[in-house]
Amino acid sequence: MAKRIQFARTGGPEVLEYVDVTPAAPGPGEVRVRNEAVGLNFIDIYFRTGLYPVASLPSGLGTEGAGVVDAVGESVSSLAVGDRVAYAQGPLGAYAELHTLSAEKVVRLPEGIDCETAAAAMLKGLTVQYLLRQTYALQGGETILWHAAAGGVGSIACQWAKALGVKLIGTVSSPEKAALAEKNGAWATIDYTQEDVAERVRELTNGAMCDVVYDSVGKDTWETSLDCLKKRGLMVSFGNASGPVEGVNLGILNQKGSLYVTRPSLAGYADTRERFEAMADDLFAMLESGKVQVDIAQRYPLKDAAAAQEALANRRTTGSTILIP
Numbered sequence: 001m002a003k004r005i006q007f008a009r010t011g012g013p014e015v016l017e018y019v020d021v022t023p024a025a026p027g028p029g030e031v032r033v034r035n036e037a038v039g040l041n042f043i044d045i046y047f048r049t050g051l052y053p054v055a056s057l058p059s060g061l062g063t064e065g066a067g068v069v070d071a072v073g074e075s076v077s078s079l080a081v082g083d084r085v086a087y088a089q090g091p092l093g094a095y096a097e098l099h100t101l102s103a104e105k106v107v108r109l110p111e112g113i114d115c116e117t118a119a120a121a122m123l124k125g126l127t128v129q130y131l132l133r134q135t136y137a138l139q140g141g142e143t144i145l146w147h148a149a150a151g152g153v154g155s156i157a158c159q160w161a162k163a164l165g166v167k168l169i170g171t172v173s174s175p176e177k178a179a180l181a182e183k184n185g186a187w188a189t190i191d192y193t194q195e196d197v198a199e200r201v202r203e204l205t206n207g208a209m210c211d212v213v214y215d216s217v218g219k220d221t222w223e224t225s226l227d228c229l230k231k232r233g234l235m236v237s238f239g240n241a242s243g244p245v246e247g248v249n250l251g252i253l254n255q256k257g258s259l260y261v262t263r264p265s266l267a268g269y270a271d272t273r274e275r276f277e278a279m280a281d282d283l284f285a286m287l288e289s290g291k292v293q294v295d296i297a298q299r300y301p302l303k304d305a306a307a308a309q310e311a312l313a314n315r316r317t318t319g320s321t322i323l324i325p
């Protein structure tokens with residue numbers, strides 16, 4: 001038997017149960033990983049609440065973790081028992097001591113990256129990789145706006161943007177979070193709970209506004225985000241921390257300056273083994289160079305996943321959070 005977190009109905013954190021299960025043996029093309037650390041992500045909350053549908057209930061939860069390969073299925077030649085690995089995609093169920101998934105979704109860890117760092121960085125770091133290097137291929141010299149800059153994805157983005165020579169203006173909800181984002185390399189910060197964001201962006205950029213806005217807050221920030229773009233700028237809406245953006249009138253993109261908009265996901269970018277490996281290599285190089293340092297600001301025992309999710313949903317976390325089986 002092995003422990004995992006599962007939920008039999010959608011709802012608040014109280015639906016999460018810590019249970020004993022018989023771990024699945026890996027099928028053809030699959031591996032089983034004994035997790036040393038599991039990454040906590042906002043998307044886990046979307047599945048738990050029912051905003052994103054799950055295949056069936058009861059369901060496991062979580063897609064990010066790192067550990068050691070514990071068993072391999074038939075026809076897996078790329079990985080062996082004992083390999084140190086990490087993953088950020090695949091079936092829900094990473095909140096567990098043992099997780100079985102396709103070997104195609106797993107990468108071997110370089111020696112210099114420990115499992116806690118990998119679990120804290122894989123999903124969030126691969127997301128920053130595609131957002132800064134692919135969704136808009138930043139060259140250096142651009143000015144971008146990044147909402148929730150002191151969060152898990154945001155803390156990595158501040159450092160990566162700085163390394164690229166990009167001026168990142170980060171929004172945050174407190175002076176403590178502003179200090180953290182600036183320490184991580186944000187060029188400027190705005191408290192979006194107190195200040196007029198578009199007005200502050202206008203001042204900071206001498207009226208030039210932003211090339212790209214990265215918005216994972218969603219409902220509450222959508223329209224303000226559009227107001228922070230220069231003409232023909234790109235709006236990247238990549239999350240729903242405050243609720244999903246709905247009922248958009250496309251004409252607003254014309255009114256606010258012939259804007260572009262995209263709604264990307266990690267699954268849409270790391271969609272082949274080749275692309276996944278290239279993105280992971282880029283992330284690992286950033287981690288090994290020290291240009292990106294992952295801040296594991298919260299650690300919870302796996303059994304306390306509900307408390308960890310409650311803290312994340314209530315804006316009480318900064319940086320990355322991991323669960324330890």
Ligand SMILES: NC(=O)c1ccc[n+]([C@@H]2O[C@H](COP(=O)([O-])OP(=O)(O)OC[C@H]3O[C@@H](n4cnc5c(N)ncnc54)[C@H](OP(=O)(O)O)[C@@H]3O)[C@@H](O)[C@H]2O)c1
Pocket residue numbers: 040041042043123124127148149150151152153154171172173174177216217220238239240241242243264265266267312313314315316317318319
């Ligand atoms: N599309 C993709 O590929 C992809 C991949 C990974 C993550 N994401 C998205 O990126 C975002 C960040 O993920 P994360 O796991 O790193 O979380 P996080 O940024 O650590 O936490 C979310 C942050 O959002 C801010 N926020 C603003 N309004 C909020 C509200 N009403 N409720 C809760 N938080 C609110 C809070 O920061 P302040 O207190 O400073 O406002 C909070 O700390 C999420 O929206 C997630 O879904 C998308």
